[in-house]
Amino acid sequence: MTFAEEAGRLAGMAGAVLGWPPDRFWRATPAELHGLVAALTGAGRGGSDPLPRATLARLREMFPDG
Structure with a gap:
């Protein structure tokens, strides 16, 4: 993907x-954009693997949905 395509996507x-207007986007620093994308996608949290089935089953037993 080219820079222009990636910038347009972001x-x-x-x-x-x-809800940012274009001028707010273009004034943002790369660090600000990276932080926002990471926060929105969960990137960098280190815990992105799915829960093991046994853990999920135990949580469902502890907290049933009615």
């Missing part, structure tokens, strides 16, 4: 998800 995401 600008669209910032507008749709964050």
